Amino acid sequence: MKKILVTGALGQIGSELVPKLREVYGIDNVIATDIKQEKQFWLTQSGPYETLDVTNAQAMFDIAKKHQVDTFIHLAALLSATAEAKPLFAWNLNMGGLVNALETAKELQCQFFTPSSIGAFGPSTPKDNTPQVTIQRPTTMYGVNKVSGELLCDYFNLKFGLDTRGVRFPGLISYVAPPGGGTTDYAVEIFYEALRRGQYTSYISQGTYMDMMYMPDALNAIIKLMEADPTKLIHRNAYNVTAISAQPEDFAAEIKKHIPHFKMNYKVDPVRQAIADSWPNSIDPTAAINEWGFSRNYNLEKLTSDMLEKLQQKLRQDVG
Ligand code: SER
Numbered sequence: 318m319k320k321i322l323v324t325g326a327l328g329q330i331g332s333e334l335v336p337k338l339r340e341v342y343g344i345d346n347v348i349a350t351d352i353k354q355e356k357q358f359w360l361t362q363s364g365p366y367e368t369l370d371v372t373n374a375q376a377m378f379d380i381a382k383k384h385q386v387d388t389f390i391h392l393a394a395l396l397s398a399t400a401e402a403k404p405l406f407a408w409n410l411n412m413g414g415l416v417n418a419l420e421t422a423k424e425l426q427c428q429f430f431t432p433s434s435i436g437a438f439g440p441s442t443p444k445d446n447t448p449q450v451t452i453q454r455p456t457t458m459y460g461v462n463k464v465s466g467e468l469l470c471d472y473f474n475l476k477f478g479l480d481t482r483g484v485r486f487p488g489l490i491s492y493v494a495p496p497g498g499g500t501t502d503y504a505v506e507i508f509y510e511a512l513r514r515g516q517y518t519s520y521i522s523q524g525t526y527m528d529m530m531y532m533p534d535a536l537n538a539i540i541k542l543m544e545a546d547p548t549k550l551i552h553r554n555a556y557n558v559t560a561i562s563a564q565p566e567d568f569a570a571e572i573k574k575h576i577p578h579f580k581m582n583y584k585v586d587p588v589r590q591a592i593a594d595s596w597p598n599s600i601d602p603t604a605a606i607n608e609w610g611f612s613r614n615y616n617l618e619k620l621t622s623d624m625l626e627k628l629q630q631k632l633r634q635d636v637g
Contacts, residue, residue, distance in 0.1 A: 318428065318543055320346050322386040324371050324418065325393030327351040327360060330432070330535065332494035334390070337536045339364055348384045351393070371414030378421045388543070391418040391431040397459035398589050399498030404458040411462040412469075419473045419481075428480045430543055431470065433555035435487050435528055436500075437463035440595045447597040449557050449604040456595050470554035482542050483555030484605065487528030489535050490620060492628040500592040504529050504568060508624050511572045511579050512632055519565045520586035526598035530560040531615035531623070538611055545609035552604050560613035561620065562599035571621040 321338055325331050326349035338347045349360055350369035360366065367380045371393045381389065393414050400407030415431060422429040438447060439455035453464050463485075470481040488501025496502045503521050510517040521527075538558050569581035605611035615623070 318342060318388045320348070320384060320386045321388040321390060322348045322350065322381050322384065322427075323390045323392060324350050324369060324377075324414070325391070326366075327353050327494070328392055329489060329491065329494045329496040330532075331392045332360065333491060333532050334392070334536055334539060335360055335364070337540070338390075341540065348380070348386060350380060371417060372410060374417040374420065377417050378424065381421050381425055381427070386425065387427055389418055389422040389425075389427040389429045390539070391415060391429070394462070395459070396496060396499035396502075397434075397436050397457055397592050398500055398502075400459040400462065401457055401588060401592065407458045407462060411459075412465060415466050415469060419469065419479065422481075423473060423477050423479050428482070428543065429470070429473070430482050430539060431466060432539075433463045433467050433483050433485045434459070435485055435596050435600060436460045436592075437467060437485055437555070438595075438597050438600075442597060444598045447557065447600040449552055449601065457592055459592075460595075467554045474553060480547060482545075482550065482553055484538055484542060484558045485555045485600065486535060487530050487559050487561075487600070489530055489532055490624065491532035492624055492631055493532070500589045500596070501527055501529065503565060504563075507565070507568050507572065507581075508621075508628050509632075511576055512625065512629055515576060515578050516580040516582065517569075518582040518584050520584060520589055521565050521593050522583060522585045522590055523566050524564055525590070525593050526562050526564050527593055527596055528559040528562050528600055529617075529620075530558070530613065531620040534560050534613045534615055537614075538605075541611065542605075542609050549608050551608055556605035556608070556611065557600040557602045558605050558611055558613075559600050559602050560615055561617045563617055567617060568621070571617055572625070575622065575625050
């Protein structure tokens, strides 16, 4: 990774991955791109930035060629709940963007990363400790996109020798940029509401387990996988990674240790609950551990104290 292009740079992952990559690889070596052009995003002002609609193949190619990138990190995509509300739009954006990104990477001989998700699994997948290689028959448009994406990345690797790599991310939790439109978003919202109001109404029911991960672990996983010895990578697209398997009441109990008056309520959203019910309770990251040394630093306890501390500072700054 010497010169890196990131799509969806202003999204949940990109907002933190771009600064981290700039820290490690140098400011001028990370080209951030996003469909948004607003100047209020500090990222658009703090290093190379280009406005890019990922469905525009020519524009994407021109930007990548202009900056002579050797690494392509494709993040631009709709999350699960939004994709379910607009399935055709999601197909066109998620798959169209991915095909354009893979073609650009192929033409310019780039190393390639794109995230898959726990959404790539479905109701017929074994629910507990879900294996790396297993049944993948998702029932959501997001899941259909993710499985198709995994297969397409494998195809570009097999057919054209493109160095494609990916992980199946669980719900990602961070205090920087909100996710927006995902099923696991409750695990971010709960922290904002705990600090703002001392209570939260969860749209996911009690007893619903899903995998989660704190953003610093996710960023380390991306960099570690991209830096890994290619001869060790058997599964490539895409590796199960996880840090925490939790249900909403586990977050509530952990938050209560810091905010004793915190109160949790439930008002289940049937659409997002159905998506959550179709996903695993916990996934098995053994292949990622064995093939490129995946590890996590944050369990639920550590994540909760760090998240509350950092978010409190952020909310104070926003007010002040
Ligand atoms: N966090 C994502 C979502 O909920 C899952 O990959 O859509």
